[in-house]
Amino acid sequence: MNNLPVILIIGCGSIGERHLRTFLKTGRCRAIACDTRPTILADMAAKYQVPTVTDWRAALADPAVTAVVVATPAPSHVAIATTVLQSGRHCLIEKPLSLDLEGMDALQAAHAASGRACQVAYVHHSRQEVRAARAFLHSGQFGRVLSATLVSGQDFPFFRPAYRDIYYAHHAQGGGAIQDGLTHMVNLIEWILGPTTSLLCDAAHQLLAGVEVEDTVSIVTRNQAGALVTFCLNQFQAPNEGTLQFNAEHGSVKVEYHLNRWGHFARGADNWTWETFPPIDRDTLFVTQAGDFLDACEGKATLMATLAEGIQAVKFNLAAFASLRTGTRQTVA
Numbered sequence: 001m002n003n004l005p006v007i008l009i010i011g012c013g014s015i016g017e018r019h020l021r022t023f024l025k026t027g028r029c030r031a032i033a034c035d036t037r038p039t040i041l042a043d044m045a046a047k048y049q050v051p052t053v054t055d056w057r058a059a060l061a062d063p064a065v066t067a068v069v070v071a072t073p074a075p076s077h078v079a080i081a082t083t084v085l086q087s088g089r090h091c092l093i094e095k096p097l098s099l100d101l102e103g104m105d106a107l108q109a110a111h112a113a114s115g116r117a118c119q120v121a122y123v124h125h126s127r128q129e130v131r132a133a134r135a136f137l138h139s140g141q142f143g144r145v146l147s148a149t150l151v152s153g154q155d156f157p158f159f160r161p162a163y164r165d166i167y168y169a170h171h172a173q174g175g176g177a178i179q180d181g182l183t184h185m186v187n188l189i190e191w192i193l194g195p196t197t198s199l200l201c202d203a204a205h206q207l208l209a210g211v212e213v214e215d216t217v218s219i220v221t222r223n224q225a226g227a228l229v230t231f232c233l234n235q236f237q238a239p240n241e242g243t244l245q246f247n248a249e250h251g252s253v254k255v256e257y258h259l260n261r262w263g264h265f266a267r268g269a270d271n272w273t274w275e276t277f278p279p280i281d282r283d284t285l286f287v288t289q290a291g292d293f294l295d296a297c298e299g300k301a302t303l304m305a306t307l308a309e310g311i312q313a314v315k316f317n318l319a320a321f322a323s324l325r326t327g328t329r330q331t332v333a
């Protein structure tokens with residue numbers, strides 16, 4: 001037990017606590033909880049019997065710490081992660097990586113010099129149905145993907161009742177549908193098809209009470225692979241559903257999150273062929289992600305999102321906001 005790697009979780013709010021619990025569930029590490037709020041730390045110590053610390057810089061002085069999860073609100077991710085990598089620790093950074101490109105060069109340089117793993121916590125990479133669909137598309141059986149659609153929605157207040165009081169309520173803290181929810185989908189599409197090259201974005205605040213940030217987004221994009229990709233997301237619909245469809249030269253591939261399945265439909269076939277996985281609880285994907293990150297710390301290849309993908313997703317968000325402001329199509333720089 002004492003030989004297990006120690007993971008420092010910086011920020012033990014909603015997602016930080018989930019990281020703490022799910023890293024421990026792997027049985028492959030110990031953990032230290034870090035938060036600036038003492039009441040949160042008392043809660044973490046009581047629930048998970050872990051050591052706690054209020055100052056993440058002081059925590060990095062402990063040579064036992066081998067890796068860090070950065071689970072604070074987005075504006076602090078890049079500065080913390082850069083210091084973490086400079087200290088020689090592996091680093092898992094929550095999404096979105098940042099709200100702008102400030103500090104990205106230093107972060108990339110710190111990563112390159114460190115020889116350590118640096119991943120972005122786009123947890124949908126852990127979905128079995130997504131992994132299977134991606135592998136099928138990459139096999140080339142259906143040829144080039146020419147168009148794709150992503151339609152997703154959920155009753156966000158049900159899943160995050162405190163949404164008015166957290167980062168979500170403010171763009172400057174990483175809030176709103178584009179930076180908070182859509183970024184998962186954007187990264188997923190780019191993980192499968194490669195980077196977006198241009199986009200046209202519309203978005204509005206349609207329903208969520210007590211906030212003014214957009215809760216509804218429609219974006220049409222062009223992808224480096226030549227595909228036309230459409231994203232359509234809202235954060236108020238009752239059904240918690242997400243459907244991705246890829247239409248390629250020789251057939252279509254679909255992923256349905258809510259049914260835990262993916263399928264393919266060759267041109268000329270008369271129906272979908274499905275593969276369905278068992279239902280999962282809300283921790284499952286995070287346990288998989290934690291295990292993958294521990295593998296990355298051991299130098300093994302994983303399917304996790306890379307730092308470059310995280311930076312690309314920030315560029316997508318910046319182009320989306322520029323498009324919304326100007327009403328024009330934007331190149332993703």
Ligand SMILES: NC(=O)c1ccc[n+]([C@@H]2O[C@H](COP(=O)([O-])OP(=O)(O)OC[C@H]3O[C@@H](n4cnc5c(N)ncnc54)[C@H](O)[C@@H]3O)[C@@H](O)[C@H]2O)c1
Pocket residue numbers: 010011012013014015016034035036037040054056071072073074076094095096121122123166167174180
């Ligand atoms: N992958 C996912 O599914 C997912 C889900 C929710 C949130 N997130 C992301 O995770 C990040 C955090 O979100 P959250 O919902 O947990 O927010 P939160 O507000 O619930 O928690 C953030 C915590 O960080 C702490 N904190 C802030 N600055 C700190 C510092 N300098 N040192 C130590 N602790 C500090 C706060 O006290 C708070 O407890 C955001 O970037 C968000 O987008 C990801």
